[in-house]
Amino acid sequence: MKRYITGIFLIVGIAFLIVGCGNQNEHLAKGKELIKSDKRRKEERAVREFKLAIEQEKNNAEAHYLLGFYDSQDYYETNLPEWNQASIAQRGQHMFKAYQQKPGEYLEILIFDTLRDDDVDVQNTALEALTLVYQKGERKQLLNQLEKAIKSNDNRDRHDAQWVMANIGRTDPKTMVPILVELLEHKQMGTRLNAVKALGEIGSEDAIPVLAALIDSGSAKREKDREVAEVRQLAVAALGKIGGKAVPELVKITENKGSSLRVDAIRALSSLGDEKAVQPLLDALKEKSSREIVVELGN
């Protein structure tokens, strides 16, 4: 029975493949073949094919995606029209066009695949495309996928999602900050860690109270109420990035003698340069030095 079903799947699959190949734009096929080959300057030549593929078929999602992926300003002389077209913004547009044709498919590819690429330009292109999705596409689906990624078991996914969320959050903190704040309750430490990081990058003062509470939880009576050291440490760094109204919170940590994060708080204050930090730091210097004290017991 099982074998029978597998067989059917196989046949259907092959059928699709044949139909797909039949339909495929020949420039696109040639470009893809080039990429797989070990020919000299294969990417550069493939890019030419992808451009031709788009000329032939304006809405070919795959051609747009691949053009966005492989085009690079390194291939052209500065300020030529082609050079301008290979900017990150233009490449992002191509990836966004792929998304517009097949939203579900390319949203997933962009978040779980393209962002992972080793090439920083490709990562930035994906970010550009995802920002366009946020502005013009299905915002809710995007947010769902990003949440899925930041909750993933894979550290790389979480990190990538954090990066995109931080970037979107900088222009639209009102939407992003509450989402990230909610993620601070997530059971997985890596998710909370990345949410804290993104809140720091966004720099919105709305995040200060919840970060402060998280830092404070280090001395909670019950272990389950305590946030782990790594996350708390990052939360202090996040307050340092937010600055402004976060300064009094950092001062409070500096003054809390049982806190393990005083040094982190002091360092954050040091780089913020705020005058309000001076007196608490001077007070910290007045704390008693190491010493020996003889104690007479009362009874």
Add this chain to the structure above:
Amino acid sequence: MLKGMKMQKKLLFLFLYLIVVCSLGCDNTYYDEHLEMEVKQLDSDLNNRWSTSGVVVSSITANGPAEKADLATGELISYVIGEYPIHSSGDFSSAVKKAMADDNNMLLYLKDKQPLRIATRKSGDKVGIEVEGSGTVRIKNIIHGTPASNSDNILIGDVVEKIVDERKIQGLDDYKKTINEFAKANATLTFRTTELIGVKIAAVTALGNLGDARAVDALIDILKNNRELALRKAAARSLDRLVALSRLNSLFQQYQQENVNQLPADTLDRSQLESAEILGLLLVDPTANTATLEAPFGIQFQHRSEALNQKVNEGQLVDLAEQYIQKDIEPDQEIRRACLSILGVLRPTSAIDSLAKVLRDQDEIPGIRFQAGLGLSRIGEPAANALIDVFNEADATAKDIAASALGNIGGTVTRDFLINALDTTDDPAIQLTLVDAIAKIGDESSLSALDRQRQRFQEDDSAIRIFLDEVFSSITAPLE
């Protein structure tokens, strides 16, 4: 079946044990009835990060033993030390037993001798001392092959005064147990507290960065009076930085007066711009010809710069630095270097003698002597006589540095001295430095003097002739 029952019982015990441990571990404060104060568990991760252990005093009851002993809230108790006085052989054996428990380690105090640390390899091992007497307790016998027999300082007939038991406190439970044991044994208690040095170092460093005038006195106090070297080093570095920041005051005044965060770069002092950029206070864009204050730090600092400048110029810093560049006052070279750097920036004529002393000191590190010479050359003409004295009286290293510094200072007296010195010096290394120094002055008399030297060394195939040729070729074709 029977086995299963046993297992169940074991599990039950384990469960109860866990509950007990948990109820102990979950409470993060403890009121100590003996000392009448509350102590608190450290943040769980403090332990790992600064290898600190102990408990923090969170509150102290008025008129209790803790308050009378002058303990302060916020102090971190890392060790509790109990002393057992010895008046009988019974005292001795019970004290040894208690002190060796847990850590196999104790301090033995014998009359008229340094305290001796005695450690056994494992618990239950004998220390190896037998005593007798009451009132005064003396050593009667030392057992062969025990830790006591390995020490040359323990002799039969020695008077045992006391045994001291040091306990490192890991956390709240440890503290509770130790205090209760010591209280029961009527031991005299000493607390050893730990300063969270990392916090203070961070604070000192931050105060150096913030550039606030109020930090100056506090940092001077640490440099003078603190016992912790790492902290003093940090204070010296921070003071050096504050001095460097204070020299930028006239630059920041320009921003203040115009009430802007950006000025055309070519209207500002170039060397000040350079140091401000290195200190991270502003950003120079040469193509746009702009110098922009960096947010947040540069923008914040412009409001503090005037006060800092005044404070630095009050003079305490110069006095301090003049003292702490001397090796017999400050053994740490990093601190001496920071103080030399401070003098190099402030350039006080009052420092000439102390700088010359460093330069003369044959036991000083050559790099530091060089820095002292640099300081003198920055002071300029007023330091010329002191440098001439050094050249005439001190060792070859000092001569070399002094000659080079005199070349930087220039002036006719200096020039004539250098020319004369070149005629009378035999040391080829110093001859080279002198030629370089005279060439640096570079006026007509200097050049004719060098030309004369070229004739003198013409026969030689020495380094000095090659060097002189180079000097002249660079002078005659300066643009190439």
